[in-house]
Structure formats: C-alpha cells, structure tokens
Amino acid sequence: xxxxxxxxxxxxxxxxxxxxxxxxxxxxxxxxxxxxxxxxxxxxxxxxxxxxxxxxxxxxxxxxxxxxxxxxxxxxxxxxxxxxxxxxxxxxxxxxxxxxxxxx
Numbered sequence: 001x002x003x004x005x006x007x008x009x010x011x012x013x014x015x016x017x018x019x020x021x022x023x024x025x026x027x028x029x030x031x032x033x034x035x036x037x038x039x040x041x042x043x044x045x046x047x048x049x050x051x052x053x054x055x056x057x058x059x060x061x062x063x064x065x066x067x068x069x070x071x072x073x074x075x076x077x078x079x080x081x082x083x084x085x086x087x088x089x090x091x092x093x094x095x096x097x098x099x100x101x102x103x104x
Contacts, residue, residue: 032089038068038099040082046102050075056095064097071101079103
C-alpha cells in the first residue's frame with residue numbers, strides 16, 4: 001500500500017513539472033522575470049514616462065493599480081507612444097507587476 005501511495009505522489013509531482021501548458025506569456029515554475037510589450041501607437045515622441053504597480057502575496061492576496069490610466073497620470077502623459085509590461089514572480093509567493101507608459 002505504501003508503494004502505491006509513494007508512486008502516486010511521485011507521478012503527480014513529476015506531472016506538474018513536465019506538462020507543457022500553452023500560455024500567451026512565458027511563465028517559470030520557480031521564478032519569472034520578464035518584460036513584454038503591450039501596445040504601440042504611431043505617436044513616436046516619448047519624452048515622459050509613467051509607471052503603475054500591483055503586488056501579489058502568497059497567491060492569496062493581490063493589491064495595487066497597474067492600469068495604463070494610473071501610469072499615464074503618474075507620468076503626466078496625455079498622448080501615449082507605447083506601453084510595456086513587467087512581471088516578477090518568485091515561487092508564487094511574491095509577485096510584482098508593473099506597467100510602464102511612454103509618451104508626451
């Protein structure tokens with residue numbers, strides 16, 4: 001009976017690390033640190049930068065405002081040139097998500 005339980009547990013654990021789920025963004029099981037584009041316009045002038053952030057704790061609580069509107073307000077931006085997105089997550093315990101807006 002112990003042999004069956006140990007085999008079952010090992011199978012589930014291995015299955016979690018071997019499965020290849022399709023995702024629109026790359027995600028690391030242990031650590032994620034990436035920067036991705038969100039959008040770009042034909043307004044190529046970007047003299048100002050605004051940022052907004054959100055945080056996640058233990059996968060249980062998420063707080064903050066990482067919206068484009070908040071980033072625009074923080075940077076005093078009225079015309080958006082482009083928007084980037086950053087994510088950092090450590091074992092699902094701590095996550096930091098930032099939106100950066102460039103424009104004038």
